[in-house]
Amino acid sequence: MNRLRWVLALGVALTIAAALPSEPARAPEKAVLVIHGGAGIEDDVKTTPDLEKRYRADLEKALRAGHAALQKDGGTSLDAVEAAIRVLEDSTLFNAGRGAVFTREGRNELDASIMEGKNKRAGAVAGVTRTRSPIAAARAVMEKSGHVLMVGDGADRFARSQGLPEVSPLYFWTERRWKELLEAKKEAEKSKSEGTGAAGSPQKHFGTVGAAALDRAGNLAAGTSTGGLTYKRSGRVGDSPIIGAGTYADNEACAVSCTGYGEVFIRHSVAHEVTARMKYQKLSVRDAADKVLQSLPKPKDGVGGLIALDREGNFALTYNTDGMFRGFITADGTVHVAIWEK
Numbered sequence: 344m345n346r347l348r349w350v351l352a353l354g355v356a357l358t359i360a361a362a363l364p365s366e367p368a369r370a371p372e373k374a375v376l377v378i379h380g381g382a383g384i385e386d387d388v389k390t391t392p393d394l395e396k397r398y399r400a401d402l403e404k405a406l407r408a409g410h411a412a413l414q415k416d417g418g419t420s421l422d423a424v425e426a427a428i429r430v431l432e433d434s435t436l437f438n439a440g441r442g443a444v445f446t447r448e449g450r451n452e453l454d455a456s457i458m459e460g461k462n463k464r465a466g467a468v469a470g471v472t473r474t475r476s477p478i479a480a481a482r483a484v485m486e487k488s489g490h491v492l493m494v495g496d497g498a499d500r501f502a503r504s505q506g507l508p509e510v511s512p513l514y515f516w517t518e519r520r521w522k523e524l525l526e527a528k529k530e531a532e533k534s535k536s537e538g539t540g541a542a543g544s545p546q547k548h549f550g551t552v553g554a555a556a557l558d559r560a561g562n563l564a565a566g567t568s569t570g571g572l573t574y575k576r577s578g579r580v581g582d583s584p585i586i587g588a589g590t591y592a593d594n595e596a597c598a599v600s601c602t603g604y605g606e607v608f609i610r611h612s613v614a615h616e617v618t619a620r621m622k623y624q625k626l627s628v629r630d631a632a633d634k635v636l637q638s639l640p641k642p643k644d645g646v647g648g649l650i651a652l653d654r655e656g657n658f659a660l661t662y663n664t665d666g667m668f669r670g671f672i673t674a675d676g677t678v679h680v681a682i683w684e685k
């Protein structure tokens with residue numbers, strides 16, 4: 344009897360709670376800069392609070408650097424994208440610049456691209472091995488070369504001719520990534536497969552970095568920088584330096600940067616697809632980003648994620664992996680950083 348009374352009381356309480364007006368929904372926050380540090384989270388980040396703290400600190404540092412670039416007199420969205428990405432490239436934590444992953448030959452081959460949404464100018468480099476900041480090199484290609492995409496040794500030499508710092512390939516050596524390579528190699532040999540670096544392989548974390556920004560003149564820009572996939576073949580190029588796949592910006596829609604299985608993102612022209620859905624289907628930036636990600640083939644651990652920012656400061660930070668290093672900063676400088684939490 345007692346039990347029945349309890350159940351009835353609980354039922355009444357729940358009904359009353361459901362009838363009460365819920366809290367008014369807060370207006371979604373607007374951003375001037377959004378960033379990602381790759382989809383999929385390494386196990387050591389989950390188990391080492393100190394490492395997690397360092398990731399969060401570097402994401403915040405990148406957001407603040409981008410914000411400072413926007414605050415400068417005449418600061419552009421391109422400046423903000425480059426400034427934010429340079430911070431992440433200089434960190435050893437992310438799979439870009441200093442912390443880039445290794446090819447199966449034990450080298451680092453880096454890719455990056457940048458694009459602005461007003462005139463649709465774009466620049467990219469692929470397979471560079473000596474340029475300290477691939478995103479700066481991509482911007483130099485856009486502004487100084489008359490080309491859009493440069494690769495390998497020619498791209499490295501061009502970057503140097505533009506006064507960009509050159510480093511020894513050993514600059515990109517980190518123990519954590521080297522161990523990942525050895526593990527990937529072991530795994531590939533054991534399973535007699537192509538291993539990570541091939542779509543459908545067991546890669547769970549990506550680590551590429553990207554940014555999308557909106558400046559006071561109302562112009563959008565996006566950029567992406569990466570070491571690619573662990574154990575990739577030498578010469579393999581992913582989506583990150585491919586305009587329309589890993590990066591795209593269009594003032595009539597949004598600015599996009601992607602992370603995940605590059606082969607899938609190339610085949611589905613993911614970054615451009617997000618802008619196209621906004622333009623032609625009149626979707627919001629969030630719906631466009633979600634729809635495109637949902638439309639991709641999804642391996643067990645997820646295919647990746649993307650960030651997108653529109654001209655009103657609305658944005659999407661979306662992924663289908665177990666998390667994505669990400670963050671945004673508002674015009675007044677309020678920083679938000681997240682990893683796995685929604």
Ligand code: ASP
Pocket residue numbers: 381382438548549550551569570571572580581582583589601602603604605606647
């Ligand atoms: N998309 C990158 C690539 O395939 C990898 C990543 O996002 O980390 O090269």
